[in-house]
Amino acid sequence: MSDALPVLDDLRSESEELDRLVAELSHERWSLPTPAPGWTVAHQIAHLAWTDRAALLAATDPDAFGAEAGKAAAAPGSFVDEGAAEGAVLPPAALLARWRTGRDALWQVLSEAPAGTRLPWYGPPMAVPSMASARLMETWAHGQDVADALGVARAATDRLRHVARIGVRARDFAFAVRGLDAPGEEFRIELTSPGTGETWAYGPEDAAQRVTGPGLDFCLLVTQRAHRADLALRAQGPDADRWLDIAQAFAGPPGAGRPPKGGAA
Numbered sequence: 001m002s003d004a005l006p007v008l009d010d011l012r013s014e015s016e017e018l019d020r021l022v023a024e025l026s027h028e029r030w031s032l033p034t035p036a037p038g039w040t041v042a043h044q045i046a047h048l049a050w051t052d053r054a055a056l057l058a059a060t061d062p063d064a065f066g067a068e069a070g071k072a073a074a075a076p077g078s079f080v081d082e083g084a085a086e087g088a089v090l091p092p093a094a095l096l097a098r099w100r101t102g103r104d105a106l107w108q109v110l111s112e113a114p115a116g117t118r119l120p121w122y123g124p125p126m127a128v129p130s131m132a133s134a135r136l137m138e139t140w141a142h143g144q145d146v147a148d149a150l151g152v153a154r155a156a157t158d159r160l161r162h163v164a165r166i167g168v169r170a171r172d173f174a175f176a177v178r179g180l181d182a183p184g185e186e187f188r189i190e191l192t193s194p195g196t197g198e199t200w201a202y203g204p205e206d207a208a209q210r211v212t213g214p215g216l217d218f219c220l221l222v223t224q225r226a227h228r229a230d231l232a233l234r235a236q237g238p239d240a241d242r243w244l245d246i247a248q249a250f251a252g253p254p255g256a257g258r259p260p261k262g263g264a265a
Contacts, residue, residue, distance in 0.1 A: 007129055008111055010159045011136040015103050018143040021152065023096065030092045034149040035225075035258060039084060041149055042095060044142045046087025047080065049099035051138060055131060056106045058119045065120055072122060076253065106135070123251050133162040137249060141223035156194035156216040164191055164215055167222030167249040168202045174246050178254050183209070183239040191215040209237025211244065222249035229260040 022030075022045060030042045039047075058065040072079040087095055110128050118125040126134065140163055147154050168189055172182035188207035191200040194216045211218070213233035220226040221233060221244065228244050235241040248255050 005111060007132040007136065007162055008107060010162060011132050011139065012107060014136050014139045014143070014159055017154075018139060018146065019096075019100070021143065021146060021150065025092065027092055029150070030095075032149045034145040036145055038081070039145070040088060041146050042088040042090075042092065043084040044146050045095055045099050046090070047084040048139060048142055049087055049095065049102050050083035052099070052102040052106045052135065055119070055121075055135060056102060056109060058121060059106070059109045059113065059131075062120050069120070069122055080252070121251075133166055137163045137166050137223065140219070141225055141250075144220070144223070144225045158193055158195035160194060160215055160219045161200055163219040163223065163249065164200055165202075167218060167247060170222070170249045171243060171247070174243065174248050177248070178246055180246075183243075185209065185239075187211060187237075187240050187243070189218075191218050209235075209240040211235050211240050222247045224248055224255045224257045227258050227260040
């Protein structure tokens, strides 16, 4: 029995919420530009479908996934865009069906994975709960781009705790991917849940360096869906302050981020 059932349930809820946002869109609205340069609403959904299929391949045919990962390694700057572009040209109904079929198949496979299973991925192998959390993070983040394109304000939920946890755990990666030494000490991170108002706390209570603020804002920051200047996050300590400038929860090269609402960074 999988040890990822709680996060898988949250992943399904997150996917269904985004599905409701796009299911009744006109053909023209699928072509609306999103905040990601060059990506329309269709590109966002196509990317999710493409990544779900890659995760399904990793879970069911590791050798075949290894071949796909090799192709990605050979074109690190373009393979994500190419995957999104391939799906974005489909008619909206076909794209929506592809996304639904792929995410349902992945959910089923992950829910049946034995506890302790580790799956190959584009970086280190991932435990099943981590894979499910990563899929939730991407679904929420790309869903935010879709919502922004449509002018829709989404209600934040406590499903964001999974995104926040990934962002905290990816601290050292954010430094390393930029060729920087990671801080030698742990930070204390205290975030306010958008649903219950409880505190999500990470790291030692007596840490000298700290990050505090709304959980939603932290998730927007680490998924690079908003600029730090537009968020109510506070850092105490020089390394914590530097982290908020470069934080990213996703694998791959450093993201360009989003400009502040007042203009270019």
